[in-house]
Amino acid sequence: MIHMLTVALLVVGLQDGKKDERAKMDEPVKDFKLKDVMQDEEKFFSLSDYKDRKAVVLFFVSDKCAVTWAYERRIGRLFEDFRKQDVAFLGISSGANDTPEQVRKYCEVKNFDLPVLFDDQGVAAYYDVRMTPIFCVIDKKGVLRFKGGLDDCQTRDRFREPDESVKTCYVGDALKAVLDGKEVATREFAAYG
Amino acid sequence: MRFLPLAALVLLGSAPQDPPVDRSPHGLALSADGRWALTANAGSHSVSLVELDSRKIAAEVAVGKRPFAIAWSGRRAVVTNLRDDSVTVLDVEPPRLEFAGDVSVGDEPRGVAIDGDRAFVALSGDDAIAVVDLAARKVVARAAVGDEPWHVALTPDRRRLAVTCALSMDVRVLDAAKLEPLHTVRMRGHNLRQVAVSPDGAWAYACNIAERGAGTTKQNIDRGWVLGNRLSRVPLREDGPREAIAIDVRGEASADADGVAVSPDGQQLAVACGGSHELLLLRQPLPFVATGGPGDHIDPALRRDAKRFRRVVLGGRPVAAAFTPDGRSVVVTNHLRNLLQVVDVEKGEVARLIYLGGAEMAERSPARRGEWAFYDASRSFHQWYSCHTCHTDGHTNGASFDTLNDGAYGSAKKTLSLRGIARTAPYTWHGWQKELSAAVEHSLTTTLQGDPPKKEDVDALVAFLSTLDFAPPRPAADAEAVKRGEAVFKAKGCAACHAPPDYTTALVHEVGLEDAKDKYRGFNPPPLRGVGTRGPWLHDGRAKSLEEVLQKHHAPSRVTGKEDLTDAELRDLVAFLKSI
Numbered sequence: 083m084i085h086m087l088t089v090a091l092l093v094v095g096l097q098d099g100k101k102d103e104r105a106k107m108d109e110p111v112k113d114f115k116l117k118d119v120m121q122d123e124e125k126f127f128s129l130s131d132y133k134d135r136k137a138v139v140l141f142f143v144s145d146k147c148a149v150t151w152a153y154e155r156r157i158g159r160l161f162e163d164f165r166k167q168d169v170a171f172l173g174i175s176s177g178a179n180d181t182p183e184q185v186r187k188y189c190e191v192k193n194f195d196l197p198v199l200f201d202d203q204g205v206a207a208y209y210d211v212r213m214t215p216i217f218c219v220i221d222k223k224g225v226l227r228f229k230g231g232l233d234d235c236q237t238r239d240r241f242r243e244p245d246e247s248v249k250t251c252y253v254g255d256a257l258k259a260v261l262d263g264k265e266v267a268t269r270e271f272a273a274y275g
Numbered sequence: 276m277r278f279l280p281l282a283a284l285v286l287l288g289s290a291p292q293d294p295p296v297d298r299s300p301h302g303l304a305l306s307a308d309g310r311w312a313l314t315a316n317a318g319s320h321s322v323s324l325v326e327l328d329s330r331k332i333a334a335e336v337a338v339g340k341r342p343f344a345i346a347w348s349g350r351r352a353v354v355t356n357l358r359d360d361s362v363t364v365l366d367v368e369p370p371r372l373e374f375a376g377d378v379s380v381g382d383e384p385r386g387v388a389i390d391g392d393r394a395f396v397a398l399s400g401d402d403a404i405a406v407v408d409l410a411a412r413k414v415v416a417r418a419a420v421g422d423e424p425w426h427v428a429l430t431p432d433r434r435r436l437a438v439t440c441a442l443s444m445d446v447r448v449l450d451a452a453k454l455e456p457l458h459t460v461r462m463r464g465h466n467l468r469q470v471a472v473s474p475d476g477a478w479a480y481a482c483n484i485a486e487r488g489a490g491t492t493k494q495n496i497d498r499g500w501v502l503g504n505r506l507s508r509v510p511l512r513e514d515g516p517r518e519a520i521a522i523d524v525r526g527e528a529s530a531d532a533d534g535v536a537v538s539p540d541g542q543q544l545a546v547a548c549g550g551s552h553e554l555l556l557l558r559q560p561l562p563f564v565a566t567g568g569p570g571d572h573i574d575p576a577l578r579r580d581a582k583r584f585r586r587v588v589l590g591g592r593p594v595a596a597a598f599t600p601d602g603r604s605v606v607v608t609n610h611l612r613n614l615l616q617v618v619d620v621e622k623g624e625v626a627r628l629i630y631l632g633g634a635e636m637a638e639r640s641p642a643r644r645g646e647w648a649f650y651d652a653s654r655s656f657h658q659w660y661s662c663h664t665c666h667t668d669g670h671t672n673g674a675s676f677d678t679l680n681d682g683a684y685g686s687a688k689k690t691l692s693l694r695g696i697a698r699t700a701p702y703t704w705h706g707w708q709k710e711l712s713a714a715v716e717h718s719l720t721t722t723l724q725g726d727p728p729k730k731e732d733v734d735a736l737v738a739f740l741s742t743l744d745f746a747p748p749r750p751a752a753d754a755e756a757v758k759r760g761e762a763v764f765k766a767k768g769c770a771a772c773h774a775p776p777d778y779t780t781a782l783v784h785e786v787g788l789e790d791a792k793d794k795y796r797g798f799n800p801p802p803l804r805g806v807g808t809r810g811p812w813l814h815d816g817r818a819k820s821l822e823e824v825l826q827k828h829h830a831p832s833r834v835t836g837k838e839d840l841t842d843a844e845l846r847d848l849v850a851f852l853k854s855i
Contacts, residue, residue: 122819145487151570158567181685187488190463191503193516193566 105209107269110224112208116199119175119182120189127172127197133224136168137260139253140218142206143198144177145188147214149273153232154192156248157215160232161194164257173198176206177214216273217253221260228256228266231273297633297643298323300608300615301594302344302387304352309599311369312615314608314631315342315354322354322365323631324372325615327599327606330629333370338363339377344426344595346389351375351409353394355384358747362387362396364409376412380405382749383808386426386470390433390451397424397438400749400808404438406454418454420447422810423673426469430476435511437479439467442673442810446470446479446509446517458514462507465674466664468533469595473541478508482532482546484664485519487571490677490684493724496656499523499571501676502664504532506546506555508563518563522546522555525572528659529555529586530652534596536605543620545605547593550652550661554593554607554618556585585623589616592650611647645739648732655723662718662736665690669743671809675816678722681705682794689816691801692809697741699779699802704814706783706799711737745777745804751854760851763844768835778803778855786834788813807853821849 105111115128132138141157143150150157161171173196175185182200189198199205209218209229219228233251252271259266299318305311311333312325320342324334339356342363346353352365352372360382364375382400389395394407397420404424406416421440428437429451436454438447444465448457464483471480482505489500499521507519522529530550537544546555561583562574577584591612596605604626605618613633619626634643648654649669652661665672675687680703688704702708708717715736719728728736751757764770774780779802789796798814812818818828825845831837840848 154567155564155570156567158564161566183687184488187486191485191487192568193463193519193564195516195566 103208105218105226105229107226107229109226111218111220111226114199114203114205114208116174116201116203116205118197119186119200120196120198125197127199129172129220129224132170132172133222135170136222137164137227137257138170138172138220139164139257140205140209140220141171141173141194141196142209142211142214142216142218143173143175143185143189143194144180144214145184146177146179149213150215153215153235156232156251158192158194160251160254161196163254167257167261169257169261171196174201174205174211175199176201176211213273219253219256219260219266227260228253228269228271230268230271234271295632295634298613298631299610299633300613300631301610302342302354303595303597303606303608303615304345304347305597305599305606306347306369307349307600309601309604312597312606313345313347313352313354313365313367313372314615315345316631317341317343317357317610318613318633320356322352322363322372324367324369325629325631326370327615327617327627327629330627332629332631334372336365336372336374338365338374343385344387346387346394348389348391351389351392353387353389353407353409355380355387355396357383357385360384360400362394362407364412378407378412378414380407380414381417383746386424386428386439388427388429388436390429395427395429395436395451397427399423399425399441400746402440404436404449404454416454418449418456420449420456421445421459423808425467426481428470428472428479430472430511431474432476435476437470437472437509437511439470439481441465441467441667444483446481448479448509448511460509460515460517462509462517464505464507465672466531466533466667469535469547471535471537471544472511473537474539475541477510477512479511480506480508480535480537480544482506482522482535483519484660484674485521486674486676488675488677488687491679491722491724493656496659496724497525499525499528499659502660503571504529504548504659505569506532506535506544506557506561516565518565519569520561520563520577521569521571521573522548523572523659524578526657527551528652528657529553530655530658530660531592531650531664533594534607536596536598538598538602538620539600540602543598543602545596545598545607545618545620547589547596547607549592549594549610549650550664551658552588552590552593552651552653554587554589554596554605554616556587556605556618556620556623558583587618587623587625589618589625591647611650641735641738642742643739644732645735645737648728648736649739654719654725654728656725660723662723666693669693669740673809673811673816676722678718680708680717680722681790681792682707683790683792686790686792686815688814689811692805693740694743694745695777695802695804696743697737699777701781701783701799704798704801705793705795706781706797707795711740715740745802746808749807749854751850753850756847756850757854758851760847760849760854763840763848764851767831767837767840767848769831771835772800773803776804778806784834786829788828790815803852804855806855821852825849
């Protein structure tokens with residue numbers, strides 16, 4: 083419970099972008115160029131680097147978020163399932179209290195095996211992301227098709243063994259629809275965080 | 276001496292005033308029929324041949340200094356001598372054990388695997404694997420691997436070799452015939468030690484720590500955010516990610532998981548945890564996770580299932596483990612108790628103790644008592660880690676930790692080597708600790724977050740730390756370059772802070788790398804003896820090579836105001852530094 087409060091208060095450190103500039107559902111999103119915290123060398127990634135992929139998923143992550151810890155195994159499964167299908171995953175770190183070193187340590191220890199970009203350009207604000215973990219699914223045309231939490235985990239004691247209560251993985255369903263060229267049924271899903 | 280080893284050891288042990296020499300067994304190898312064991316006794320520089328059923332020591336033979344690991348095939352065994360840079364070949368036909376010859380192999384040999392006449396030796400100081408022809412007694416091949424290779428294991432078909440590389444934190448898989456790299460699996464954690472291969476040759480199992488980088492508060496330790504202990508496996512047949520399970524029970528962790536063994540049917544795993552003095556017995560299926568895990572504590576379902584997870588108390592410091600061929604027993608070397616322990620797998624309890632020789636508990640010297648404390652994770656909060664976890668055998672595991680020794684939270688420091696510590700005061704990176712006993716007490720209560728130690732415990736730890744010396748200077752490949760490098764060292768003014776013989780001074784200097792978060796300004800120059808084997812370098816491990824240190828962060832123009840190094844000077848200076 084304490085963790086939940088901490089996380090609620092932790093809220094993503096919004097770098098104030100222009101107020102009117104927000105990503106809109108079913109519309110093209112703007113590009114960004116951010117530094118990868120997972121590498122020793124200075125390396126930058128842009129959304130446009132992935133334009134040949136069938137879909138890109140932005141994974142807003144914080145190493146201090148209790149909900150992310152509770153979800154991490156299912157997040158890993160999502161990565162494993164969809165990496166095989168030409169989907170790229172990009173971590174975005176924008177927690178106000180997060181340091182690049184600690185986010186890197188967390189993502190290494192959990193073997194997420196993805197670039198994690200340090201958000202100093204207000205990308206979280208642009209996507210109106212205020213908690214973690216949040217996922218944004220962007221299709222081949224660069225259009226935002228889904229934004230929200232991972233799944234419908236409903237177990238009250240979900241920090242312990244949440245897997246059994248999960249019926250629907252919204253991010254997975256959105257990705258399936260995007261890959262099949264279909265409409266995404268649930269385009270936004272209010273996340274815990 | 277070589278030919279009268281047992282007699283010599285017995286004599287050593289029977290002198291009226293002196294307690295017997297602690298055998299401190301480390302490496303372990305079993306005979307194909309599982310009736311006999313060979314132990315590499317690090318304390319007495321010997322190898323013992325033990326009959327497990329009768330608990331008799333059939334023979335003991337002197338080998339090189341600080342034997343580390345041992346492998347046995349047919350009538351031949353080979354033991355690595357860590358401090359002699361050699362291996363000793365032994366003829367073994369129980370109950371007979373005889374010295375056959377020594378072979379120089381390279382810097383700091385550790386793990387060894389044997390295939391007929393060939394032995395594969397991990398050279399942790401050379402970052403290489405050497406292949407030794409045991410009949411001809413010479414090195415016939417060498418291949419570079421990752422940084423600080425620790426242990427090796429062959430697949431049952433002898434085609435592949437798995438190498439745990441502690442400092443580069445990966446497992447290298449090599450073609451054993453060609454000694455060519457096949458694939459590398461990143462483990463994302465330090466302290467890779469013993470490696471065991473599944474009987475189908477599909478997986479290599481090894482333990483490691485996982486570091487979250489958080490400061491050493493009780494809350495962070497309890498959450499597994501300072502470090503956690505993992506049993507990991509890597510695919511050997513093809514490239515793929517490492518998979519891991521957490522083995523720490525919240526409130527009572529399993530520390531220093533140095534040894535791992537797989538049962539002949541591949542269904543059971545045994546993990547020797549030196550810090551928490553226990554053997555873990557695990558049974559498949561185990562919840563190994565590749566991506567997004569594992570959690571920071573043991574899987575709750577696994578913890579509750581006594582068929583799949585048991586903890587067997589062994590005391591002391593269990594180091595290496597091996598299953599007997601029938602899968603019914605696990606044999607463990609216990610370094611501090613001078614024992615071989617045979618654990619009955621079905622009952623989950625110790626069935627037999629075989630005493631290899633050493634001082635009785637009451638006769639232990641202060642240094643030996645300090646050694647017990649050094650390897651004892653129960654001195655840390657909820658027994659998550661010991662001094663040895665990061666100061667590997669008194670050296671360093673190469674990781675950075677956010678201890679309170681810098682008076683700050685959030686600026687992790689590279690673990691310092693403790694070699695030569697008794698004569699290189701002051702202590703900590705910032706040199707604010709003037710007394711070793713105060714430094715020990717501070718580390719026990721803040722870094723380990725343990726109970727305040729008794730004075731005799733601190734004294735014992737200081738006595739043990741005083742036994743830690745630098746590794747002997749390494750033989751120079753190019754003596755001329757070393758000579759020129761020494762001249763560069765002097766000319767650039769390095770010796771002002773790094774003065775011989777240990778290449779340190781007692782003062783604190785600001786060198787332009789200070790962290791604003793730290794309470795203390797400047798750094799006490801760490802001794803440069805053995806500097807080549809304790810990367811990554813500088814207070815936060817920012818430099819991945821000595822070249823990077825000298826060209827970038829700690830270049831002469833930044834610290835002594837002299838001109839920066841030419842390429843030739845750099846090469847020579849690095850050669851000199853690696854030789855001292």
